[in-house]
Amino acid sequence: xxxxxxxxxxxxxxxxxxxxxxxxxxxxxxxxxxxxxxxxxxxxxxxxxxxxxxxxxxxxxxxxxxxxxxxxxxxxxxxxxxxxxxxxxxxxxxxxxxxxxxxxxxxxxxxxxxxxxxxxxxxxxxxxxxxxxxxxxxxxxxxxxxxxxxxxxxxxxxxxxxxxxxxxxxxxxxxxxxxxxxxxxxxxxxxxxxxxxxxxxxxxxxxxxxxxxxxxxxxxxxxxxxxxxxxxxxxxxxxxxxxxxxxxxxxxxxxxxxxxxxxxxxxxxxxxxxxxxxxxxxxxxxxxxxxxxxxxxxxxxxxxxxxxxxxxxxx
Amino acid sequence: xxxxxxxxxxxxxxxxxxxxxxxxxxxxxxxxxxxxxxxxxxxxxxxxxxxxxxxxxxxxxxxxxxxxxxxxxxxxxxxxxxxxxxxxxxxxxxxxxxxxxxxxxxxxxxxxxxxxxxxxxxxxxxxxxxxxxxxxxxxxxxxxxxxxxxxxxxxxxxxxxxxxxxxxxxxxxxxxxxxxxxxxxxxxxxxxxxxxxxxxxxxxxxxxxxxxxxxxxxxxxxxxxxxxxxxxxxxxxxxxxxxxxxxxxxxxxxx
Numbered sequence: 001x002x003x004x005x006x007x008x009x010x011x012x013x014x015x016x017x018x019x020x021x022x023x024x025x026x027x028x029x030x031x032x033x034x035x036x037x038x039x040x041x042x043x044x045x046x047x048x049x050x051x052x053x054x055x056x057x058x059x060x061x062x063x064x065x066x067x068x069x070x071x072x073x074x075x076x077x078x079x080x081x082x083x084x085x086x087x088x089x090x091x092x093x094x095x096x097x098x099x100x101x102x103x104x105x106x107x108x109x110x111x112x113x114x115x116x117x118x119x120x121x122x123x124x125x126x127x128x129x130x131x132x133x134x135x136x137x138x139x140x141x142x143x144x145x146x147x148x149x150x151x152x153x154x155x156x157x158x159x160x161x162x163x164x165x166x167x168x169x170x171x172x173x174x175x176x177x178x179x180x181x182x183x184x185x186x187x188x189x190x191x192x193x194x195x196x197x198x199x200x201x202x203x204x205x206x207x208x209x210x211x212x213x214x215x216x217x218x219x220x221x222x223x224x225x226x227x228x229x230x231x232x233x234x235x236x237x238x239x240x241x242x243x244x245x246x247x248x249x250x251x252x253x254x255x256x257x258x259x260x261x262x263x264x265x266x267x268x269x270x271x272x273x274x275x276x277x278x279x280x281x282x283x284x285x286x287x288x289x290x291x292x293x294x295x296x297x298x299x300x301x302x303x304x305x306x307x308x309x310x311x312x313x314x315x
Numbered sequence: 316x317x318x319x320x321x322x323x324x325x326x327x328x329x330x331x332x333x334x335x336x337x338x339x340x341x342x343x344x345x346x347x348x349x350x351x352x353x354x355x356x357x358x359x360x361x362x363x364x365x366x367x368x369x370x371x372x373x374x375x376x377x378x379x380x381x382x383x384x385x386x387x388x389x390x391x392x393x394x395x396x397x398x399x400x401x402x403x404x405x406x407x408x409x410x411x412x413x414x415x416x417x418x419x420x421x422x423x424x425x426x427x428x429x430x431x432x433x434x435x436x437x438x439x440x441x442x443x444x445x446x447x448x449x450x451x452x453x454x455x456x457x458x459x460x461x462x463x464x465x466x467x468x469x470x471x472x473x474x475x476x477x478x479x480x481x482x483x484x485x486x487x488x489x490x491x492x493x494x495x496x497x498x499x500x501x502x503x504x505x506x507x508x509x510x511x512x513x514x515x516x517x518x519x520x521x522x523x524x525x526x527x528x529x530x531x532x533x534x535x536x537x538x539x540x541x542x543x544x545x546x547x548x549x550x551x552x553x554x555x556x557x558x559x560x561x562x563x564x565x566x567x568x569x570x
């Protein structure tokens with residue numbers, strides 16, 4: 001079996017989960033695709049997952065109402081062991097990236113992080129991933145009986161629903177006690193488009209000028225395009241934008257269809273978070289900025305005038 | 316108490332990388348301490364300065380050249396260093412093998428807290444801290460942006476998928492550091508002098524039962540061809556119209 005750990009947000013299955021199912025179906029590992037749904041009050045999520053996976057394993061428990069790395073790792077490892085999973089697929093978000101290593105250690109299995117492709121042939125699983133701040137593509141191999149892989153968001157096209165819903169099973173779990181106690185939670189505001197799920201990202205850098213112009217230009221253009229808003233580290237450090245919007249090595253990695261960089265010079269740490277976008281547009285005053293060398297379309301000029309013109313052209 | 320801070324040696328972010336025979340060749344690159352590990356070393360120093368009676372050990376795994384990076388950490392104020400000599404094969408160890416070495420050193424040295432970078436800039440791995448925590452049976456806090464120690468209670472803040480959380484956990488623990496946690500200091504001349512006399516112990520990799528489970532078949536530089544088409548910006552309105560046309564008709568990424 002291939003075990004896919006379902007992710008969800010705001011009561012809906014995430015796009016990343018459908019991408020994991022695509023990877024599971026395409027990778028060549030034999031066996032059914034089983035989705036594991038962990039949480040509390042996750043009936044709707046399990047129903048959604050049943051349209052994607054042949055089997056849905058549901059652990060609906062109060063203790064799982066909020067994410068915890070040790071709880072998630074224990075649950076996934078137990079289910080993978082009991083189901084004799086050959087492959088465990090986890091979305092490479094912050095959570096997946098921090099509990100997957102624990103699953104791998106528990107199962108003494110290899111861990112492939114942020115895979116962009118997976119192919120199983122003649123007993124060998126071959127994966128591609130990026131390294132050196134996404135400047136290098138590396139190919140990895142393993143012959144292990146069970147492999148844990150986190151999948152980079154955007155690497156696979158989200159899976160289509162099955163004609164027939166998969167079967168749902170409740171699973172019993174032995175869970176450890178939480179050791180990381182959350183004393184306060186600061187969530188991103190509602191209505192926010194998660195960066196990693198967005199088809200279009202409009203991002204701004206220091207070249208935008210000020211927090212006010214960022215709101216006016218970057219957020220304004222994003223609204224017109226129904227896009228998510230991204231920012232560089234410099235902008236977040238300056239306090240113009242929240243950390244959740246930071247794209248790059250210390251922020252999130254995005255792979256949208258369209259990435260519009262406004263007033264971003266293109267430091268390698270930023271590029272590593274967005275250089276896999278299908279199409280990149282750069283708008284920057286300095287025509288020599290490194291961002292133009294990774295852009296498909298560049299406009300060297302005053303960001304203010306160009307973005308305002310874009311906004312009015314979009315109506 | 317003892318704090319173990321992990322030090323990885325990586326190419327500087329602006330370094331041009333070279334690939335030879337399917338492997339990244341760092342022979343000609345300027346190598347520096349990984350930025351995120353540096354936040355971890357700084358965090359250890361600050362916990363001590365804030366009152367924790369701690370001995371700070373820095374650990375590096377890799378070939379001889381890693382000594383320079385460990386000396387750099389000693390010059391910042393760490394007390395002693397351990398270099399696990401992994402020949403020229405440091406990149407052949409996968410992250411789980413590296414975590415085995417770290418966990419074993421943590422046990423031998425009886426440390427209470429392990430600090431490392433949230434992501435390493437050579438492997439782009441995010442797994443190190445959590446893998447070490449699991450091997451030791453300890454709790455973890457990853458992507459930490461604030462950290463305080465009171466007795467054996469750690470409190471702090473860290474980033475999660477949809478925002479940030481304040482947390483509390485008891486030692487022993489593994490904490491992974493990132494940007495925002497602190498501003499790393501520069502070494503002072505007297506500290507650089509002193510660091511030369513500090514203990515740097517070498518241990519062979521063979522004394523750890525650490526074998527990789529993944530084989531690296533090849534590494535190659537990404538050569539993604541971008542159009543790099545510049546749109547004249549003399550008339551912003553015309554530039555906007557042309558850009559939107561190109562995105563709709565050529566790139567087909569806009570409806």
